[in-house]
Amino acid sequence: MRFLRRSLVGLFLLSVTIGLLGYAGMIFRDAVEVRMSRESEARPARERIMAINSVDVKAQSAVPVITAFGQVQSRRTLELRAGASGRIVWLAERFDAGASVAAGELLVQIDPTDAQSALDVARTDLADAEVELRDAERNLELVRDELTASEAQAELRRQALRRQRDLAARGVGTEAAIETAALAEASANQAVVAQRMAEAAAENRVDQARNTLARMKIALADAERGLVDTEVRAAFAGTLADVDVVEGGLVSQNERLATLIDSDALEVAFRISTAQYARLLDGDGRLTLAPVRASLDVMGLDLVAEGRISRVDASVGEGQTGRLLFARLDRFAGFRPGDFVTVHVQEPPLQDVAILPATALDAAGSVLVVGPDDRLTVAETTLLRRQGDDVIVAAAGLEGRRIVAERSPLLGPGVLVRDLTAERAERVAGTEPGAIQADEEMISLTPERRAALIAAVEANTRMPADARERVLSQLQQELVPAAMVARIESRMGG
Secondary structure, three states: OHHHHHHHHHHHHHHHHHHHHHHHHHHHHHHHHHHHHOOOOOOOOOOOOEEEOEEEOOOEEEOOEEEEEEEEEEOOEEEEEOOOOEEEEEEOOOOOOOOEEOOOOEEEEEOOHHHHHHHHHHHHHHHHHHHHHHHHHHHHHHHHHHHHHHHHHHHHHHHHHHHHHHHHHOOOOOHHHHHHHHHHHHHHHHHHHHHHHHHHHHHHHHHHHHHHHHHHHHHHHHHHHHHHOOEEEOOOOEEEEOOOOOOOOEEOOOOEEEEEEOOOOEEEEEEEOHHHHHOOEOOOOOEOOOEEEEEEEEOOEEEEEEEEEEEEOOOOOOOOOOEEEEEEEEEOOOOOOOOEEEEEEEOOOEEEEEEEEHHHOOOOOEEEEEOOOOEEEEEEOOEEEEEOOEEEEEOOOOOOOEEEOOOOOOOOOOOEEEEHHHHHHHHOOOOOHHHHHHHHHEEEOOHHHHHHHHHHHHHOOOOOHHHHHHHHHHHOOOEEEHHHHHHHHHHHOO
16 A cells, blocks of 8 residues: 555656646747747947057158169189299298288299290390391491492593593594403493492391391290299289199199189179169169168178169170169178178159058058048058058158058948057157167176177177177177177077
């Protein structure tokens, strides 16, 4: 009985539970239906406000800068070559790569024995030729004296013949005397002819002696040049490079010994596009001598050289484009031929332009202007130049207005914005931004980090001595420029 009673109570409780669950399900269904059938109340939509950074447009004069890459080279480079073959018997003490030499300094001496012997022989031959010429001239004088005597004797014979004929005409002389005088005159005339032939032969001998003397002088000059060719001298003051000889070595004629570079006459060669080249031409189509600045980054310190464009290459070059320009450098402390540098060329200045961030301009050449009610409008402008992260545009129609510095797909005409730049300007009004920036750029170093930076700078052999001293003096300070530390550590691998 107890078992049956408990079973009935359990069935009753189960039935009640099932009934309650079913009732609850019906109530939930009715509530969902009532909620779904009720009309939804429309909430008023709130306009989204976008935060932006802005820049003020100011009309100004800007100087566009063309950035290119070029290589430093010397305007005067001379290959030192051997003028004669032989053994090198003497080398200058400073005949090494990188050594500086003076103009006219003797650098290499090739064995001059053979050249000196040839010079002595040429001098002896010249002396013989001079002796021969003097003897020929003396012989010519004697022959001319004999010719004069022969002509005088012939004149006497002619006078004797005339006298005999006069005597015969008066009936005093004889035919035999006349014949004897005529034979004597003919003999005298024959002697004159023979002396004239001797004079011609003597003159010919003098001419030959003079030609021989001229040849001997030429041979002597060749021998002197041959002796001079055994010496290699510096044609101008410069620096030696590519030295490839040793004392006692054998060299052949015209063999290259070294290269002499004039390190005081440097220029930089760089290539720009045709459009950039066209902007450097004046109204007559001639290339302007635009200012140029070449920079070389050396362990956190930029070596800077200034100069002006001097010329443009005559041809484009096979497989090349644009124009190859050359600029002479005026001040170039620390530069060497072969340095790969960054070249900045100043174009003619542009008037009434504005410098804006490149992100403020879209592909269509338009900007977003912040209106008085903080809503954006579109304004058209003309892109003139791109300068790194900035652009130079025409300021007409934009002067005095604020434009969006960084555009995004969420910004467009009519959008309500919040100008963060204007708010920051109001907060920092009256402060010294220059001092804040200086504090941000200076950092302190730990002793280990400072020692590593100093060791890296001292190990750099390419840095000029004065530049190294300036960098080391800055590293000794309590606060060090962060940019300089970053450059040095980037080359250390840190």
